[in-house]
Amino acid sequence: MVAFTRPTVQMLRLSRKSDYALVALKALRALGPGDALSARELASRFGLPVDLTPKVLARLAQAGLVQATLGKTGGYRLARDAESITVAEVVRILDGDPELAPCREGILECNRIADCDLRHPLGNLQREMMNVLDRMTLANL
Amino acid sequence: MVAFTRPTVQMLRLSRKSDYALVALKALRALGPGDALSARELASRFGLPVDLTPKVLARLAQAGLVQATLGKTGGYRLARDAESITVAEVVRILDGDPELAPCREGILECNRIADCDLRHPLGNLQREMMNVLDRMTLANL
DNA sequence: GTAAAGGCGACCAATCTGGTCCGATATTAG
DNA sequence: CTAATATCGGACCAGATTGGTCGCCTTTAC
Numbered sequence: 001m002v003a004f005t006r007p008t009v010q011m012l013r014l015s016r017k018s019d020y021a022l023v024a025l026k027a028l029r030a031l032g033p034g035d036a037l038s039a040r041e042l043a044s045r046f047g048l049p050v051d052l053t054p055k056v057l058a059r060l061a062q063a064g065l066v067q068a069t070l071g072k073t074g075g076y077r078l079a080r081d082a083e084s085i086t087v088a089e090v091v092r093i094l095d096g097d098p099e100l101a102p103c104r105e106g107i108l109e110c111n112r113i114a115d116c117d118l119r120h121p122l123g124n125l126q127r128e129m130m131n132v133l134d135r136m137t138l139a140n141l
Numbered sequence: 142m143v144a145f146t147r148p149t150v151q152m153l154r155l156s157r158k159s160d161y162a163l164v165a166l167k168a169l170r171a172l173g174p175g176d177a178l179s180a181r182e183l184a185s186r187f188g189l190p191v192d193l194t195p196k197v198l199a200r201l202a203q204a205g206l207v208q209a210t211l212g213k214t215g216g217y218r219l220a221r222d223a224e225s226i227t228v229a230e231v232v233r234i235l236d237g238d239p240e241l242a243p244c245r246e247g248i249l250e251c252n253r254i255a256d257c258d259l260r261h262p263l264g265n266l267q268r269e270m271m272n273v274l275d276r277m278t279l280a281n282l
Numbered sequence: 283g284t285a286a287a288g289g290c291g292a293c294c295a296a297t298c299t300g301g302t303c304c305g306a307t308a309t310t311a312g
Numbered sequence: 313c314t315a316a317t318a319t320c321g322g323a324c325c326a327g328a329t330t331g332g333t334c335g336c337c338t339t340t341a342c
Contacts, residue, residue: 008240008243008328008329009236009237009238009239009240010151010156010298010299010328010329010330011154011155011156011159011232011236011239011329011330012153012154012155012232012236012239012241012270013152013153013239013240013241013242013243014152014153014241014242014263015151015152015299015300016299016300016301017299017300018152019242022263038317038318038319039318039319040317040318049300049301049302050302051301051302051303052300052301052302054318054319054320055320055321057319058319058320058321061319061320062320068318068319068320069309069318069319070307070308070309070310070317070318070319070320071308071309071310071311071316071317071318071319072309072310072311072315072316072317072318073309073310073311073317073318074308074309074310074317074318074319075318076319087266091152091153095150095152095153096150097150098150098152098153098154099150099154100153100154100155101154101155101160102154121281121282122155122163122282124277125228125273125274125277125282128273128277129153129270129273132266132269132270132273133266136265136266136269140262141262141263151297151298151299151329151330152298152299156330156331157330157331157332158330158331179286179287179288180287180288181286181287190331190332190333191332191333192332192333192334193331193332193333195287195288195289196289196290196332198288199288199289199290202288202289203289209287209288209289210287210288210340211287211288211289211338211339211340212286212287212288212339212340212341213285213286213287213339213340213341213342214286214287214340214341214342215286215287215288215339215340215341216287216288217288
């Protein structure tokens with residue numbers, strides 16, 4: 001008997017990095033004002049990849065979402081209000097600007113009216129989706 | 142000089158198949174009541190892969206979205222009102238049920254409250270997204 | 283009967299992602 | 313001052329997923 005292999009869909013999915021970032025951010029949100037969490041601690045607490053977690057947090061740090069303190073007792077803490085941190089922003093930082101249906105490069109039909117006639121309304125769809133991601137803040141999570 | 146390589150993001154993207162399907166469906170929508178379009182015609186008209194297009198349409202046909210007629214003068218036509226065909230349905234047919242952040246298998250933390258505390262609200266996000274996809278019909282496109 | 287169309291399964295290749303290793307740098311405890 | 317611990321950043325490799333192709337078969341119009 002084959003064991004329940006759900007066809008894991010790749011499309012329309014958050015990247016692992018974004019996933020991890022949200023987990024970490026949410027943990028940081030629960031911290032006291034003076035406290036901080038190290039990447040190592042976050043990784044071990046949530047089962048995140050040990051070597052990938054610092055990378056993710058570094059990106060968040062240089063984007064200004066979290067504040068990193070070096071040194072022996074260092075770690076990360078939120079740099080902004082949880083209300084101001086949106087899922088859309090996190091995704092954009094870690095995976096870039098998502099496009100539902102990017103124009104395929106070097107395709108002749110990209111100039112065709114009939115085709116871009118479709119791609120434009122798809123843009124509406126995308127805009128709606130981004131709206132959803134924009135409205136979902138860390139505080140709402 | 143490296144030529145403008147925008148980091149095409151894979152995540153949060155429609156699959157190519159869904160993309161093609163929407164293009165094809167939209168073309169079928171513009172058809173007269175008795176007319177039909179062959180996969181070949183659709184492919185050449187929109188620059189879709191010739192061998193992949195029939196496959197996509199076949200899936201749509203067996204899902205009941207389009208009606209296929211065999212034979213020399215065969216082709217496809219819409220089998221339902223454009224108003225009743227949603228993007229969500231198309232995606233589900235071609236790529237399966239999308240999950241924003243599927244639980245990683247075999248992870249110990251899946252039982253942890255802190256973790257699934259996050260995944261549940263992510264479910265809300267997903268539900269909102271699916272709502273958007275559900276509301277966007279072929280007629281709206 | 284022949285040509286053109288869809289139906290279906292298997293297979294291969296390119297791409298993307300995720301994960302790891304490596305080192306360098308900065309800061310704090312003692 | 314020194315050592316330990318933290319962040320930072322690049323390069324690299326392997327696995328997974330997607331997408332595209334080839335093949336053969338059935339059905340229908342002429």
